[in-house]
Amino acid sequence: MEKRNLSLLTDFYELTMANGFFLDGRENEIAVFDVFFRRVPDDGGYAILAGLESIIDYIENLKFTAEEIEFLRSKKIFSEGFLNYLANFKFTSDVFAIEEGTPIFPNEPIFVIKGPIIECQLIETMVLLSYNHQSLIATKASRIVREAKGRAVLEFGARRAHSYDAAIIGARSAYIGGVIGTSNTISDMYYGIPALGTMAHSYVQSFDSEYEAFKSYALNYPDNTVLLVDTYDTLNQGVPNAIKVHNEVLVPMGKKLKGIRIDSGDLAYLSKKVREMLDNAGLTETTITVSNSLDEYLIRDLIVHQDAKIDTFGVGERLITARSEAVFGGVYKLSAIERNGILVPRIKISDNVAKTTIPGFKQVYRFYDENNMAIADVITLFDEVIDESKPYMLFDPNAPWKEKLVSNFKAVPLLTKIFDNGKLIYKKPSLKEIRAKKEQLFGTLWKEVIRLQNPHEYYVDLSKPLWDLRQEMITKHRSR
Ligand SMILES: Nc1ncnc2c1ncn2[C@@H]1O[C@H](COP(=O)(O)OP(=O)(O)OP(=O)(O)O)[C@@H](O)[C@H]1O
Numbered sequence: 077m078e079k080r081n082l083s084l085l086t087d088f089y090e091l092t093m094a095n096g097f098f099l100d101g102r103e104n105e106i107a108v109f110d111v112f113f114r115r116v117p118d119d120g121g122y123a124i125l126a127g128l129e130s131i132i133d134y135i136e137n138l139k140f141t142a143e144e145i146e147f148l149r150s151k152k153i154f155s156e157g158f159l160n161y162l163a164n165f166k167f168t169s170d171v172f173a174i175e176e177g178t179p180i181f182p183n184e185p186i187f188v189i190k191g192p193i194i195e196c197q198l199i200e201t202m203v204l205l206s207y208n209h210q211s212l213i214a215t216k217a218s219r220i221v222r223e224a225k226g227r228a229v230l231e232f233g234a235r236r237a238h239s240y241d242a243a244i245i246g247a248r249s250a251y252i253g254g255v256i257g258t259s260n261t262i263s264d265m266y267y268g269i270p271a272l273g274t275m276a277h278s279y280v281q282s283f284d285s286e287y288e289a290f291k292s293y294a295l296n297y298p299d300n301t302v303l304l305v306d307t308y309d310t311l312n313q314g315v316p317n318a319i320k321v322h323n324e325v326l327v328p329m330g331k332k333l334k335g336i337r338i339d340s341g342d343l344a345y346l347s348k349k350v351r352e353m354l355d356n357a358g359l360t361e362t363t364i365t366v367s368n369s370l371d372e373y374l375i376r377d378l379i380v381h382q383d384a385k386i387d388t389f390g391v392g393e394r395l396i397t398a399r400s401e402a403v404f405g406g407v408y409k410l411s412a413i414e415r416n417g418i419l420v421p422r423i424k425i426s427d428n429v430a431k432t433t434i435p436g437f438k439q440v441y442r443f444y445d446e447n448n449m450a451i452a453d454v455i456t457l458f459d460e461v462i463d464e465s466k467p468y469m470l471f472d473p474n475a476p477w478k479e480k481l482v483s484n485f486k487a488v489p490l491l492t493k494i495f496d497n498g499k500l501i502y503k504k505p506s507l508k509e510i511r512a513k514k515e516q517l518f519g520t521l522w523k524e525v526i527r528l529q530n531p532h533e534y535y536v537d538l539s540k541p542l543w544d545l546r547q548e549m550i551t552k553h554r555s556r
């Protein structure tokens with residue numbers, strides 16, 4: 077994708093805080109920040125991570141031009157020393173991240189940024205915006221694709237996306253989530269997501285008859301004739317005209333009608349009737365695509381409860397805007413700060429237990445059982461070693477008496493180092509690799525975790541040393 081300098085896409089308070097750190101001589105103070113989220117949208121049991129590639133591109137392009145410095149100077153609140161620091165800005169932090177396509181769960185660190193506090197603060201807004209938006213759409217897409225039960229899902233949302241970036245990058249996120257293609261051509265050019273589609277009502281309306289419209293389309297695209305049959309009357313005109321064009325235009329060319337699309341009316345009833353009509357005409361391989369404000373719930377209803385005969389779902393507005401719950405609440409919290417060369421954990425305490433942060437510089441391990449199914453994620457101190465040869469005690473951090481001893485497990489660290497001292501050391505995977513990773517890792521989740529309603533809460537536990545540290549810090553702060 078194009079490289080854009082988005083350095084000033086940062087909340088103004090990041091700059092005022094950064095200026096403050098600079099004036100206090102703290103610009104080289106090392107801090108650790110964690111990105112995590114507290115709740116899965118739509119009360120789901122998992123989320124799919126996307127956004128890392130955008131974050132990498134953003135950081136790699138992070139610089140402040142003369143024009144931007146002049147703009148900041150015009151605000152008359154930033155010191156010349158700070159403006160000079162920005163003019164010579166160089167990113168020097170370490171960034172750790174879970175890889176795109178990985179299923180992620182509440183409270184675990186998804187990204188960890190460790191570096192000069194000014195740098196950590198300056199990138200907060202873009203890190204959150206990239207990860208929140210893209211994970212939201214990838215998660216929504218994965219829900220929709222899952223409910224389609226192996227049927228194809230196409231992303232049709234560009235026209236209703238909340239800006240062009242949301243359309244372009246939204247298609248990428250939806251692809252990670254499992255759609256097979258997009259209507260958005262530029263996303264194919266940028267990312268290689270197959271651009272696919274059918275035709276609009278305008279094409280049919282522009283001809284003097286529906287038959288002529290279908291005939292023209294078939295002559296122009298004999299190998300890929302997908303006809304929109306609901307402009308006038310699906311069962312009495314659209315489908316008979318499509319069959320007629322198959323017989324009169326395509327068969328003489330040695331071709332077959334590839335598919336039809338229905339975009340209105342009762343999609344279950346119509347799909348069943350249309351299937352019957354196509355089959356009776358010998359068009360058993362002609363596919364049925366449906367669209368019209370679909371989402372995972374309607375798709376499930378169509379398939380499970382109404383036995384609709386549908387091969388492909390075109391899903392636009394409710395996917396690209398994640399309409400049912402349009403916020404992915406990822407946050408960015410300070411978890412440690414360096415004092416005399418040593419990282420000192422920091423905590424944010426809240427009366428709401430869930431809002432009390434997990435202190436310290438951390439790692440996350442995903443535990444797999446002997447059948448390679450994910451059992452739990454365990455957040456540890458960064459340097460902790462998990463010995464897979466010995467049984468390991470998992471316990472609920474909010475109810476520590478609830479324990480489970482696991483053996484024969486595999487513990488895989490999820491946070492990978494992406495930037496080392498400001499240098500990119502991560503080999504960015506291709507989008508196809510990310511999508512394949514999502515498929516593979518999604519297969520390690522129990523059905524109970526991924527079901528739409530009242531999913532089982534996947535365990536995200538703390539290691540004993542980390543739990544002890546947190547308790548100790550809570551006690552210390554409370555007793556003050
Ligand atoms: N069998 C069905 N079961 C559940 N929902 C359905 C079924 N068939 C269609 N729907 C959904 O009902 C809604 C109908 O929307 P709407 O009333 O806007 O469409 P319409 O009148 O069929 O067509 P148009 O888009 O031309 O107005 C859509 O979200 C559609 O996906």
Ligand SMILES: O=P(O)(O)OC[C@H]1O[C@H](OP(=O)(O)OP(=O)(O)O)[C@H](O)[C@@H]1O
Nearest residue numbers: 232276277339367368369370391392393
């Ligand atoms: O409903 P969505 O999930 O967002 O799916 C995309 C919608 O966009 C198109 O409608 P539109 O009326 O914009 O154009 P059309 O003339 O091609 O139907 C298409 O026919 C779908 O209904």
Ligand SMILES: O=C(O)c1cccnc1
Nearest residue numbers: 232259272273274275390
């Ligand atoms: O190709 C299609 O059928 C399509 C594309 C965008 C939006 N709705 C439908």
